[in-house]
Amino acid sequence: MAAAACALAAPTLARAQVGATVTAASDFRLRGVSLSDRRAALSFSLASDQANGLYFGGTATLTDTAHEGPEFLGHSEYIGYAHRGARGPGIDLGISRQDYRVYLERRYRVRYTQVYAGLIGDNLRTHVSWLPNYPRDGVDVIYADADAAMRPAPNWRVSGHVGVLNRLGGAYERDGPRHRADLRLGLAREFEGSEVELAWVAVSAKPRQHPEEARGGLVLSASVFF
């Protein structure tokens, strides 16, 4: 995917806006589920936006394990195209790859590719993603989500996210509940080149691999942008 991104981006790379982020968080959650066993995580992200609407980026994440210290948790990459005209919502299309070794007493791996399409509004963004053969061959997942954000005061941002995961096929016992919703409400204070956010994250049902986990929790994070 990285090679494809480079090939597509090459003609316009000179006009790319490239940024990097380092985020330290008290937990690392994917669609509401903790992959770090509610332990702190450190993520490094790179993002590039081209003048022609093409964009791509990636994130690598470490977690602070209980016994072995910092350990590589996983990585994700994405490439897509976004366009917004003078009026009406914009479009967002792309593909993303996620690969994480979930840190729990019993390790397991979350690895999937997702194809997504979405609409972009002024303060609202929606996507529908298709995750083929996830969590295993023959079982597909459709994930629909919406993000909203508003600024009640300068440098303050309130954001919300709601997502619904729908499993197409498979068995309950083996693959977990057929539908699962996740919710995220965040309050961020933006500074020049950095931000701090406190978010409440919850899921409607726990994955079967996470029987001990609470369904909701607070996540504190701090990001520095370069």
Added chain:
Amino acid sequence: MFARLPTLLAALALLALAGPVLAQAPATSRPAADLPAMASAGVAERQVLVLLRLPPEHFRADGGYAGGYGGGVGRAARQRIAERLAREHGLALAEGWPMPLVGLDCFVMTAPPGRAPAQVAAELARDREVAWSEPMHVYRAEGAAAGPPNDPLYRLQPAAREWRLADLHQIATGKDVRVAVVDSGVDTAHPDLAGRIQLSQDFVPDHPGRAELHGTGVAGVIAAVEGNHLGIVGVAPEARLMALRACWQPGEGSSTICDTLSLAKALHFAVEHDAQVINLSLAGPPDLLLGRLIDAAQARGAVVVSAADPRLARGGFPASHPGVVAVTDDPARGGEIPAYVAPGRDVPTTQPGGRWSLVAGSSFAAAHVSGLYALMRQRDPHERGPPALVPAHTGGPIDACATLLRVSAPCRACACAQPASYAAARP
């Protein structure tokens, strides 16, 4: 590389919290206030705007979403580009302001004395990272005080007679129509504006002066309260005003001025907050950024009303911009420039400090028309774009009754539908 992540987490949190302090390095945002104080438009006339592309918000693997403003990572990338441009061109980076409605991130840079901003802008525009660059333009309000404070009455208002205001208000009062007054500061505590100001926002905090003559006067013409035994009656006395301070009065007796950036900030805010009518009682040179924002406003159905200045080509900008309703107070100029004629001479209106005074100029003619559009929007809220106004005769003043009746349900009993002789000015 690090002993324990919690330590690093704490360090990063501290780094994030220390952001404002670390950002005090030269050539970062903010320092508009750090620059030498401007007597009037002095520094603005040495500034250029550098517009960088602001990509639309899109999917991110880490789920970050900043509500259209591009998020911190994109902002940092653009800030870096702006800093490089400033360094390479020998400019001082003054401030930045993202404008997601038009997909642009706007940076202000100050040229050293002796360098022409137009030339600097042309050089900057050649950089591949730059969408475009333009000199900061200065705009002047199109109105002035016409006399000492007095004790005005409704009967003194030209609109009471010429526009048959009481008859108009039988049909509509502009109830809950959102009108953005992009102007100097409005006296939000003025008793004749009580309850009419929905919100007030200052986009030129480095030019102190909360309540000013021009903005307060324009606001009163549009929406002064009716039937409160005080002062005057606004054309749309139940409209909801957004008092957006984008202009300032540099000193006692001096004219009211604004610049491209302050106007752009206010226009962006007005569009983002769904203003239905936007009043721009000012004129100056054509400007690409402001033109884009006006286009965005019109694309969302807002009516943009501007004062026309007969001394400028086609009435000046923004009056000359496509789709903008241009207004003059001078009947003799009505045929010379493409502008409607509305009351703007010896207009009693609100002034700071709870006073009233007589004013004159196309600014106040434009304010009358903004009020009239508020009445029309109340009657026909789904109308997109500005419906044509009805002149009393070719090139003549607006016939407000005929204009409003055209968008209203048939109303034979309305006084507006009767000949003008029926409509004596009623207090």
